[in-house]
Amino acid sequence: MTIWDSMMNQKRELLLNTALDLFYYKGINSIGINEIIKVSGVAKKTLYSHFNGKNDLIMAVLNQRHQVFIKWLEDKLSRPGSDHELIDCLFESLQSWFDGNEQALGSFGGCFFINTSAEFSNQESDISHYCRYHKEQVRQLIQSKLNFKSPDLLNAICLLKEGAITTAYLTGESIEAIQSSKNVLHKIVC
Structure with missing residues (x-):
């Protein structure tokens, strides 16, 4: 070079x-x-x-953020052995991000992919497709770490994760959402 x-x-x-x-x-x-x-x-x-223009830049930024987030999440979820530990690790990592303690992700400003998709109403745009792709990749990563291969458990984890992120962003209050999510999921895993 x-x-x-x-x-x-x-x-x-x-x-x-x-x-x-x-x-x-x-x-x-x-x-x-x-x-x-x-x-x-x-x-x-x-x-x-x-x-080539702003949309090309947006796509490159989405890809960059996706790569960073997936690597961060992969690192965070590499340790848990049981599904209980995975749930705790996932939601405690989210709390750490909300609190500004995850340097790789920077200061918390909500989910970049949710925020971006909310700005683009055309569900068929490349931008909307990429935002959905990101969410599917996160879902697949979580699924790959679960021992109990239940679609209901995976759906619950992903929905509660998204709810915790949205709650933290909209209200600035996340501790209760995180704890409630963990409690609900632990009951499902039992």
Whole structure:
């Protein structure tokens, strides 16, 4: 790799990180290309040498966040042996994220994929498809870690996980949602 290639890769990463930060905390539709260029300090020509337009940038940001989240979740769920431990680990990891203690995910601003899909009404768009893909990948990861292969248990875990994330984002109160979710799921696993 040449020095030029390395610089271009660094600028692409800077654009992705800046766009993710702005999109995540301010919303995708409220952020334009010019603001991303201004905040990142990268030239417009450089942005367009990496991305065909805003939708291409959005897709790249979604992919980046997906990769980070899946790696984080995989790491968190690698230790539990029993389904009880898996449930505790999952929801305690979520609580840690809500509390701002998960450096890999940054400050909590809700689920980027739920937030993004809420901004795009066309369910057939590439953006909506990617948001659903992310949720399915998370679901498959959780399923792969379960010992008890029950569709009902998997559905309950995924629904309660999404509910806890949404509750934490909307109310700022998550401890009760996390504890209630764990209690319900432990009763199902028994």
